[in-house]
Amino acid sequence: MDSGGRYQTIPRMIPSADVHRFRLASIGWAVRLAVTLLWQLAGISGRGEPSLAARSGEASIDTDTTVEYHPPMSTDEVLEQYEKSLGLPGGFINSLKGDGDDWSFTIKAHALIETGLTEAIRHSIGKPSLDDMLVKLPITGQFSKLAICRELNLFQDSGETEQFVVVLGSIRNRLVHNIKRVEFSLDDYFTQLHQENASEFERQRRCLDLVFGDANEVVEVRGQRVTTSELFRMNARLMIFSSLGMVLGRIHVVTGVARATQSMRETADKLFTKVFVEQLLEERAAKTSEAQAQSQ
16 A cells, blocks of 8 residues: 555556456546536536437437436525535625625625635645645735636636635725724725726726626616716625625635535545455455365
8 A cells, every 4th residue: 555545556466457447437437427517507407417428319328317407596596505615694695785884895705705715725626734724825916825726727717706806805905904994985985096096996896897897888777877887886885796796606616516526536536446455355365265275
């Protein structure tokens, strides 16, 4: 047994053809689990789903159940699951939309993201020994949670999620170290920023507004036509909250995929080891019986 707990002698004692066949079977089993997971994320669930090739008529795989379609989860349902995964009381995230002040909202929103990123990285890496280090890492910077997410390519969105977190974090840092800013107002902050530095306001708005993004369109609100820039200045908290829900939803999906992948790897490794250990023991028992028979 090596330092990783794997049996180095097994491949030499079991015929190579059997090793190859079992590895292929393990790969096929893992692929079916992965496809099932992706289908479930897309709103389809069931056991024994055929492969994509089978569905297109290129191959046939026997299945003993039918595929049942379920509508994709709503944003509220995703956020409820996110709350449960972090051990938060139900409705905590939605309460941020209107309850409390902007000072509390900004700090809590940032904390939700930071904790979620830690969980996503932890399950993606699959190294429990690094948990303490991950918790202590800052969220931004050269050596940070976001830097790890970037290297692992967890969010395939051209940096949109990272930009949101960075800008929200810069506002949060203005508040968390100074209790005198407890009466902070997001609307006032962005109105002042727009007056003093319109280009910087627009940069921050584009990063924090994932609903309209780069577009500076004219929309109708309660019978009045306003630009998306004006809408953001007048309803900064609501717009940021909407984007927050999108970001937390992405984190939740990434974490779920990583958690399922980690579990699948552990199960496959245990299965691989168990089967070959059993074969090894059977072969040893057969050799022992043969030796005893020859000695009699």
